[in-house]
Amino acid sequence: MRLSRATLSRVAPAARPLALPRLTGVVHLGIGAFHRAHQAVYTERAMAATGDDRWGICGVSQRSTDVAERLRPQDCLYAVRAGDEVRVVGSVREVLVPGDDLAARLAAPQTAVVTLTITEQGYRRGQASGQASSPASGAASGPASGAASDPASDAASGPAAGAAAGAVGRLVAGLRARAAADAGPLTVLSCDNLPDNGATLARLVAELCEPPLLAWVEENVTFPATMVDRIVPATTRADLDDMAARLGVRDLAAVVTEPFAQWVIEDRFAGDRPAWDEAGALLVEDVRPYERMKLRLLNGSHSAIAYLSGAALVSEAVGDPAFAGFLRRLMDDDLSPTLDGLDGFDLAGYKESLLARFANPGLRHRVAQIAVDGSQKLPQRLLDPARDRLAGGHEPRWIALAVAGWMRHVTTARELHDPLADRLRGDGTASAAATVHRLLAIEEIFGADLRENEVFTGLVTDALERLTADGGRALLS
């Protein structure tokens, strides 16, 4: 028996939804696992805290009909398990698929907020304007396509895969319809792991707007920055079986996550919004110190784990004391010194808490999921802090090691999921120096500066040589 409104009575009362909304005030682009375990949960809690039931979510599937096919028969209900706590979430009210009239939803006066989790590559210029960026950017390279076991991701290839490109283009089409309908102000919140995600999205939108529309957008739409944090691995079949046992009904859209969740939002809304602050979100003037800390320490460490640990799961990687020691040095020596604006914040405690979160044995977070799309992740996670260290005359040795690990990955992986895959792959016989020279020349990843920096080039070449020679264990100490 499937989870639905009709079968909710079979679910334990403590696990039933906190709120069942009346209207859909939020449209979300990219209704993957993360949105279901993060913004949708905050939104439901905000409604429960205030009794304001206008904030149901219209989720939009970007790449296939899979998530919609799972959620629609369940009246869009699904459960989130965080540790041992299970709760059915009621904030999603409908799911649109490619071909449905998204513009009409964005033009509806009741819509006040658009949120997005469209992955890093959704913000690439070619993607934004609606062109596929490379042959590898379609069905085969979505984040969960590396997670063949993920049964509830809509990034896997499906009937509408290939129609993926252009989330930002579709957003702009919706803004055009909203301007024509004079439907009022709108807040657009990027919830992807990007630096300055709000401003980045605003720039991409502006590039696609004709002058009158741009004038309307500047007047009526804001793009606040956000920092989002909750580790949400792709759901596996085993997770779904476990959830069925816990719930008493089958849920094909369930998500498993950690108890921790954080959402920091720049307080710059164009109009009305759910009371996310009542649900624990932090509304601040400047998100950047939090965002930088999280992208560098958490996501930077994640990428280092993905390319250097050799483990299958994050928890296994940090369970190895030598590897945990390496992560501490990466964070302490190369990443923390690049952070500022955190006066009074317990950075040492934050780093220890990250290691504890990574070690959570209940989260089967596959390193292969993190390794996907590295070309879109390295710049903000590892290369920007490397630049900061180099500018101060320091040698970012541990970052260089992680970058060398990524180079080894892209030149040796049997299956490479990355929008730049065709330019990254090597023939496996090139010398470390030649590989470093070739890859550092890709300006979309490394800019024009890093290949000119002899210290950085030397550190990465040395690390890649040693990784190739001895697997690099000695390098970790």
Ligand SMILES: NC(=O)c1ccc[n+]([C@@H]2O[C@H](COP(=O)([O-])OP(=O)(O)OC[C@H]3O[C@@H](n4cnc5c(N)ncnc54)[C@H](O)[C@@H]3O)[C@@H](O)[C@H]2O)c1
């Ligand atoms: N999973 C996490 O732990 C986590 C934590 C913080 C932030 N995030 C952010 O959320 C994003 C999605 O993570 P997820 O776990 O939900 O992944 P997911 O695979 O479950 O869902 C990804 C969503 O993005 C859409 N998408 C993929 N490629 C796209 C493209 N090129 N253009 C437009 N849309 C595209 C997919 O259709 C899908 O709806 C991440 O890339 C990251 O930026 C994730």
Ligand SMILES: O=P(O)(O)OC[C@@H](O)[C@@H](O)[C@H](O)[C@H](O)CO
């Ligand atoms: O989701 P991605 O692909 O941007 O990155 C993979 C992980 O580093 C990421 O999902 C973290 O788990 C998350 O950012 C924690 O909040």
